[in-house]
Amino acid sequence: xxxxxxxxxxxxxxxxxxxxxxxxxxxxxxxxxxxxxxxxxxxxxxxxxxxxxxxxxxxxxxxxxxxxxxxxxxxxxxxxxxxxxxxxxxxxxxxxxxxxxxxxxxxxxxxxxxxxxxxxxxxxxxxxxxxxxxxxxxxxxxxxxxxxxxxxxxxxxxxxxxxxxxxxxxxxxxxxxxxxxxxxxxxxxx
Amino acid sequence: xxxxxxxxxxxxxxxxxxxxxxxxxxxxxxxxxxxxxxxxxxxxxxxxxxxxxxxxxxxxxxxxxxxxxxxxxxxxxxxxxxxxxxxxxxxxxxxxxxxxxxxxxxxxxxxxxxxxxxxxxxxxxxxxxxxxxxxxxxxxxxxxxxxxxxxxxxxxxxxxxxxxxxxxxxxxxxxxxxxxxxxxxxxxxxxxxxxxxxxxxxxxxxxxxxxxxxxxxxxxxxxxxxxxxxxxxxxxxxxxxxxxxxxxxxxxxx
Amino acid sequence: xxxxxxxxxxxxxxxxxxxxxxxxxxxxxxxxxxxxxxxxxxxxxxxxxxxxxxxxxxxxxxxxxxxxxxxxxxxxxxxxxxxxxxxxxxxxxxxxxxxxxxxxxxxxxxxxxxxxxxxxxxxxxxxxxxxxxxxxxxxxxxxxxxxxxxxxxxxxxxxxxxxxxxxxxxxxxxxxxxxxxxxxxxxxxxxxxxxxxxxxxxxxxxxxxxxxxxxxxxxxxxxxxxxxxxxxxxxxxxxxxxxxxxxxxxxxxxxxxxxxxxxxxxxxxxxxxxxxxxxxxxxxxxxxxxxxxxxxxxxxxxxxxxxxxxxxxxxxxxxxxxxxxxxxxxxxxxxxxxxxxxxxxxxxxxxxxxxxxxxxx
Numbered sequence: 001x002x003x004x005x006x007x008x009x010x011x012x013x014x015x016x017x018x019x020x021x022x023x024x025x026x027x028x029x030x031x032x033x034x035x036x037x038x039x040x041x042x043x044x045x046x047x048x049x050x051x052x053x054x055x056x057x058x059x060x061x062x063x064x065x066x067x068x069x070x071x072x073x074x075x076x077x078x079x080x081x082x083x084x085x086x087x088x089x090x091x092x093x094x095x096x097x098x099x100x101x102x103x104x105x106x107x108x109x110x111x112x113x114x115x116x117x118x119x120x121x122x123x124x125x126x127x128x129x130x131x132x133x134x135x136x137x138x139x140x141x142x143x144x145x146x147x148x149x150x151x152x153x154x155x156x157x158x159x160x161x162x163x164x165x166x167x168x169x170x171x172x173x174x175x176x177x178x179x180x181x182x183x184x185x186x187x188x189x190x
Numbered sequence: 191x192x193x194x195x196x197x198x199x200x201x202x203x204x205x206x207x208x209x210x211x212x213x214x215x216x217x218x219x220x221x222x223x224x225x226x227x228x229x230x231x232x233x234x235x236x237x238x239x240x241x242x243x244x245x246x247x248x249x250x251x252x253x254x255x256x257x258x259x260x261x262x263x264x265x266x267x268x269x270x271x272x273x274x275x276x277x278x279x280x281x282x283x284x285x286x287x288x289x290x291x292x293x294x295x296x297x298x299x300x301x302x303x304x305x306x307x308x309x310x311x312x313x314x315x316x317x318x319x320x321x322x323x324x325x326x327x328x329x330x331x332x333x334x335x336x337x338x339x340x341x342x343x344x345x346x347x348x349x350x351x352x353x354x355x356x357x358x359x360x361x362x363x364x365x366x367x368x369x370x371x372x373x374x375x376x377x378x379x380x381x382x383x384x385x386x387x388x389x390x391x392x393x394x395x396x397x398x399x400x401x402x403x404x405x406x407x408x409x410x411x412x413x414x415x416x417x418x419x420x421x422x423x424x425x426x427x428x429x430x431x432x433x434x435x436x437x438x439x440x441x442x443x444x
Numbered sequence: 445x446x447x448x449x450x451x452x453x454x455x456x457x458x459x460x461x462x463x464x465x466x467x468x469x470x471x472x473x474x475x476x477x478x479x480x481x482x483x484x485x486x487x488x489x490x491x492x493x494x495x496x497x498x499x500x501x502x503x504x505x506x507x508x509x510x511x512x513x514x515x516x517x518x519x520x521x522x523x524x525x526x527x528x529x530x531x532x533x534x535x536x537x538x539x540x541x542x543x544x545x546x547x548x549x550x551x552x553x554x555x556x557x558x559x560x561x562x563x564x565x566x567x568x569x570x571x572x573x574x575x576x577x578x579x580x581x582x583x584x585x586x587x588x589x590x591x592x593x594x595x596x597x598x599x600x601x602x603x604x605x606x607x608x609x610x611x612x613x614x615x616x617x618x619x620x621x622x623x624x625x626x627x628x629x630x631x632x633x634x635x636x637x638x639x640x641x642x643x644x645x646x647x648x649x650x651x652x653x654x655x656x657x658x659x660x661x662x663x664x665x666x667x668x669x670x671x672x673x674x675x676x677x678x679x680x681x682x683x684x685x686x687x688x689x690x691x692x693x694x695x696x697x698x699x700x701x702x703x704x705x706x707x708x709x710x711x712x713x714x715x716x717x718x719x720x721x722x723x724x725x726x727x728x729x730x731x732x733x734x735x736x737x738x739x740x741x742x743x744x745x746x747x748x749x750x751x752x753x754x755x756x757x758x759x760x761x762x763x764x765x766x767x768x769x770x771x772x773x774x775x776x777x778x779x780x781x782x783x784x785x786x787x788x789x790x791x792x793x794x795x796x797x798x799x800x801x802x803x804x805x
Contacts, residue, residue: 030456030628039625042566063718064792065621065711239654255662260648262519262663264512265542271509275516276649278502279474279524283649304505
């Protein structure tokens with residue numbers, strides 16, 4: 001990563017868990033000794049609208065809390081793509097879920113790279129629909145390498161440890177979700 | 191009080207601040223009597239040194255140095271929250287919020303209502319003289335129907351401006367168990383003093399919100415002579431504002 | 445009092461959580477508050493943390509009440525504080541006025557949101573004028589504009605001390621971004637860093653028997669004669685002026701040889717600093733100036749910073765509220781002033797760089 005700051009924008013429908021993903025990733029980066037900043041959008045939209053999280057991770061002090069265009073932009077709904085076109089620039093890798101109907105027509109032509117990943121479908125078929133956001137988290141890590149998988153697992157433990165204790169199977173499920181996401185995007189995280 | 195003695199030396203309560211006497215209220219004003227009742231109650235309860243007296247804006251502000259008691263003067267309608275802040279910070283102090291009908295029922299009504307609902311352990315003494323005295327006699331929430339004021343020059347029309355606020359009735363309805371609520375009148379000093387004393391005792395016992403409205407007079411703005419002043423207080427005001435206790439805590443231990 | 449933080453602790457949390465911890469570490473006794481976004485979590489964390497340390501909280505009926513109950517707590521000798529934003533900050537101007545007039549050491553945490561009116565619940569720098577000069581007085585207040593979570597912590601602790609030392613209402617002003625974002629910072633025990641907490645003392649409800657041990661206290665907040673108030677205000681202004689060199693704070697970088705100085709405050713100064721670094725790397729002699737206290741304003745420092753420069757670029761998330769302060773303090777300096785003023789939205793370094801290059805032509 002060098003001295004560069006990695007900028008990640010996540011957008012989805014309220015309840016899809018984009019804020020939790022941002023929180024867990026930045027927490028992991030912080031625990032790894034990196035500088036991290038996570039700024040949620042929290043307008044009235046938060047209630048039943050598009051939820052956006054701005055994440056920046058680097059080696060030195062982060063500047064402004066938000067940014068114009070991200071290095072990677074993860075969109076989890078059609079509305080999220082439409083609402084957040086402004087955050088997609090010529091350096092942005094756009095990742096969206098392949099189940100989003102009509103997504104292709106909305107993809108801005110200026111994105112550096114566009115990837116449609118079957119996160120919803122695969123998590124539903126092979127794991128559990130509830131770990132969809134962890135699959136996305138794995139994809140973010142796979143695409144950016146902002147934190148190691150080990151650190152991500154620890155951050156998950158910190159966030160969900162209580163639930164894991166009640167049901168140890170959940171731990172394995174979440175770890176597998178994380179790996180599935182990484183593999184969906186390519187293996188740059190380990 | 192009979193007029194038996196030929197020369198009456200006014201007997202001031204110990205908790206009155208002597209240096210500012212004679213006080214600044216208009217001749218015939220009722221504030222002096224309410225404050226006398228309060229002063230005697232403070233003396234009898236022996237709380238002069240642990241009481242904090244807060245006065246509002248309006249004529250009540252002229253009481254800022256009336257008592258030989260730690261006193262603070264706030265903004266219009268804001269004495270209740272200031273006293274709540276003091277009481278919440280230092281529960282051992284006995285806090286007395288002193289205000290008029292405008293302060294307690296209009297601009298500061300949200301504070302009266304919410305302090306009552308939260309059962310704040312403070313004592314509120316609200317002087318009802320049916321008008322805004324300090325600013326020159328405008329309509330107050332307590333102005334009687336038909337009463338002439340500077341802003342109701344043809345008499346208060348309830349169709350336009352509603353009926354007078356019945357404060358103690360409202361407070362009694364919303365305050366919970368432990369609250370003490372009464373309405374006295376300067377026409378019955380002994381009773382008024384009893385109500386104020388009970389209100390203070392209720393705070394000392396830590397039971398709840400204590401609220402006493404005192405019916406009072408404003409001959410300056412009413413433009414009335416002594417006889418008409420008293421007639422208005424005793425005949426007209428009490429028709430709308432019945433005197434008595436509206437809520438008395440049930441004391442268990444006795 | 446047991447220390448809230450043992451030694452030092454590096455954490456990753458939101459600005460509102462930091463503010464609550466800082467108030468605890470600063471020895472705050474009681475918070476009065478009323479819900480408004482984006483300040484709410486200051487109360488949320490305070491209500492969870494305070495009971496552990498024997499501190500108190502009251503949720504009042506509105507911001508007017510939150511401000512006045514705070515004033516009451518202060519008079520009674522407790523380190524009382526409040527937090528608010530936007531329309532709540534408007535309502536609190538009334539109690540702030542009482543605190544100014546009666547020299548009460550009020551501390552308020554302000555998290556600016558978009559305005560006017562309900563605006564947005566998100567972010568702005570539009571409460572500068574209101575917080576520095578709001579009310580029907582002369583703005584005898586101390587206003588810190590923070591840029592990071594570390595500063596929220598530092599200046600809340602410092603704010604309590606300054607308020608109780610100089611007896612002017614003190615504001616730690618952040619914004620919705622700082623309130624809600626997470627970043628790392630170091631919490632510490634003030635004592636471990638040699639910071640002594642100024643003790644609180646009552647001005648009413650004093651100990652001792654009246655007439656035996658002491659006189660009673662009569663606090664007055666209204667005057668009959670204009671001359672009386674004039675005298676009070678003269679003293680207040682003299683005290684304020686005397687205090688100014690002791691509390692005024694700023695950050696100036698690369699100003700000596702700068703052709704244009706970028707002036708910004710609060711969270712925008714992070715972008716300001718980055719922009720100046722980018723410009724310098726590209727060979728443009730840009731300077732950076734950030735007032736940390738917006739009131740009192742670092743007039744002397746700014747005047748010194750601009751001595752060799754030709755232009756000033758004022759950058760803020762408001763329509764020229766900072767610019768008015770800058771112009772007032774440079775009133776007789778021959779300078780060109782330009783602005784990047786974006787009310788109620790965030791500003792990033794690239795935008796400042798672009799504006800700088802335009803302005804330079």
